[in-house]
Amino acid sequence: MEHLRLLFVDDEEELVSAVVERLELRGIDAVGVTSGDEALHRLREERFDVVVIDVRMPGIGGIDVLRTVNRRHPEVKVILMTGHGSAEDSEIGRRLGAIAYLQKPVDLEDLLTTIDRATRSPKGDERDG
Amino acid sequence: MAEGRRPGLQREGLRFFGAVGAGLSHELSNVFNIINELSGLQQDIAAAAQGGGAGIARLSELAARIKSQVARGEEINRSLHRLSHSVDEAAEVFDLGEALALFGALAARPARLAEVELELRPPADPIALSGDPFALQLALHACLKAVLGAVGSGRRVEVRTESASGRVRVVLASADPVPGLGSDPVLASMLGLACAVLGAAARTEPDGHGGGSVVLDLGAGGGTGTGDP
Numbered sequence: 001m002e003h004l005r006l007l008f009v010d011d012e013e014e015l016v017s018a019v020v021e022r023l024e025l026r027g028i029d030a031v032g033v034t035s036g037d038e039a040l041h042r043l044r045e046e047r048f049d050v051v052v053i054d055v056r057m058p059g060i061g062g063i064d065v066l067r068t069v070n071r072r073h074p075e076v077k078v079i080l081m082t083g084h085g086s087a088e089d090s091e092i093g094r095r096l097g098a099i100a101y102l103q104k105p106v107d108l109e110d111l112l113t114t115i116d117r118a119t120r121s122p123k124g125d126e127r128d129g
Numbered sequence: 130m131a132e133g134r135r136p137g138l139q140r141e142g143l144r145f146f147g148a149v150g151a152g153l154s155h156e157l158s159n160v161f162n163i164i165n166e167l168s169g170l171q172q173d174i175a176a177a178a179q180g181g182g183a184g185i186a187r188l189s190e191l192a193a194r195i196k197s198q199v200a201r202g203e204e205i206n207r208s209l210h211r212l213s214h215s216v217d218e219a220a221e222v223f224d225l226g227e228a229l230a231l232f233g234a235l236a237a238r239p240a241r242l243a244e245v246e247l248e249l250r251p252p253a254d255p256i257a258l259s260g261d262p263f264a265l266q267l268a269l270h271a272c273l274k275a276v277l278g279a280v281g282s283g284r285r286v287e288v289r290t291e292s293a294s295g296r297v298r299v300v301l302a303s304a305d306p307v308p309g310l311g312s313d314p315v316l317a318s319m320l321g322l323a324c325a326v327l328g329a330a331a332r333t334e335p336d337g338h339g340g341g342s343v344v345l346d347l348g349a350g351g352g353t354g355t356g357d358p
Contacts (some may be wrong), residue, residue, distance in 0.1 A: 012159050014194060018166035025173050056155075058244045059282065077321045083158045108169060 004119060005046070005064055006030045008052040009039045009065070010054055010081070022108055028115075043073055048098075049066025055082040055089050063089065065094050077118040138264060141319040145267050146212070152238040153209045160247040167195045189293055200264060201222040208234040215263040225290060225297065225347075232269045233288070239273065244282035250289040256297060258347065261326050265347075268323035271316050272301050279307040279341070280329035298346040307333045307341035 006028050010016050016032035023030035031048070033039050037060055039053060053071060055062040066078045080093045083104045090101045099118040102111065171191045178184020211231050233249040240247040258265070276286050280303045291298045310331060311317045320331050330346045 012163060014163045015159070018163065018170045021175055022166065022170050025177065056242075058242050058307065067353045081157050083162070104158060108166075111319055 004028050004050065005048045006116070007039060007042060007048045007051045007053075008058065009033045009034070009036065009051065009057075009062070011035060011054065011057040019108070026112065036062070037066045039065050040068055043069065043076065048073075049078055050079065050118055052075045052079045052081060052115075054104075054112065055080050055093070063092055063096070066093065066098055070097060079111075079114055079118065138267065138322050140215070141322050142263065143320055144315075145270050145319065146216075149212060149235050149270065153205055153212075153235070156205045156238055157202055157209075160198050163198050164195055164202075167191055171195075174284065190235065202329065204234070212266065215266055219261050220259065222257055222259050223262050224256050226251045226297075228258070228262055228265055229268065229269075229290070229299070232266060232273075235266070236273050236288075237272070239277060240286070243277045243280075245277055245280055246268060246285040248285055248287045250287060252290040254294070256290065256292070258297075260328070264323045264326040268327060268329060268331065268345055269299065271320035271323060272299075272345055273291065274316050275310055275313070275320075275333075275343050276301045276303055278313070279303065280305040297347040299346075299347065300342050302336065302340065302342040304338075304340040306335060306339065307343055309333055311342070326332060 006023060008016055008023070009032075010019075011034050013034050017032055020030045020032040031042060031046075033042055036053070036057055039051065040060065042048070043051070048099060050056055051065070053062040053065055062078075062080050062082075062088055066080065069076050069078055078097070079101045080089075080098045080101045081104055082101070093101045100114045102114065158278050170336075171188055174187050174191070175182045178187070189266075206232060212235060215231070229249060234245065236247055280286060284304060285301075287302045289300050289302070291300055310320060310333060324331055325347075328348055330348075332344055332346075334342045334344055336342060
């Protein structure tokens with residue numbers, strides 16, 4: 001997963017900084033932001049391979065970011081995370097082409113496995129939940 | 130307190146309790162997630178720093194961050210505990226300032242999700258109320274929902290108490306106008322039941338400058354329904 005650029009999005013700043021640092025220790029070029037707005041801004045300015053984003057955040061949530069990614073950055077893979085996932089959100093995420101829908105707490109090794117699978121397959125071919 | 134009135138609160142009360150409980154549970158999950166990641170990072174750094182001194186300062190910093198999250202989790206848990214015990218007695222004497230502090234803690238998450246800054250101005254002196262503390266939380270929650278539904282993101286809502294002529298009011302004021310409280314039937318039902326139990330009244334008031342308030346009038350003498358309304 002060398003040279004992989006990942007955008008990690010969650011409104012909990014402490015979570016973002018810890019996960020980003022752990023990903024960087026594993027050789028992933030990770031960037032963390034704390035809102036959907038910031039995520040969309042960074043996506044406009046920079047290239048990312050994967051976005052890992054929380055579904056429920058103040059302002060623009062993960063599902064809305066996923067919709068925008070599909071329109072403007074279709075090459076970017078999106079992994080959704082949720083603390084208390086609903087079947088409806090999961091289904092919407094799948095329908096919109098999210099690579100995976102992960103329940104928090106997300107085990108880092110599971111996330112790495114999902115990212116690895118996501119980057120090896122064309123968007124929409126690798127989905128689990 | 131009209132004990133017989135309280136059963137009417139059950140459905141709305143459960144709805145409120147469920148919403149607030151789920152929010153607090155979500156907040157606690159966030160804390161646990163962060164602790165989980167911080168301890169994972171601690172392990173990563175410990176593994177990378179074997180034999181070296183550079184990692185010690187980082188490990189110490191991480192321990193402080195973990196401690197801070199544990200303190201945050203304890204505070205959330207205290208709010209959950211206080212909310213849970215607010216249903217113990219249908220009528221008791223309690224302090225309005227303490228009740229507003231609990232309300233502020235419970236309101237933090239919905240306000241944050243609405244991207245609204247909540248500014249709580251507790252009363253300067255203790256105000257003893259007699260009534261149903263859970264009904265007061267329910268009424269305040271309904272008032273907050275009305276205000277949050279009216280104000281835009283990035284706005285500020287001030288929660289203050291006013292005492293005049295022996296009457297106590299809790300005011301939730303915003304720079305945006307607040308529509309009538311009957312515009313949302315679920316909210317109106319919740320507020321109506323809570324006010325009936327409290328012997329209180331809720332209404333909206335324009336501030337004359339384009340903004341508005343929801344006012345919860347707790348009645349004369351600071352009481353919240355010491356008898357039948």
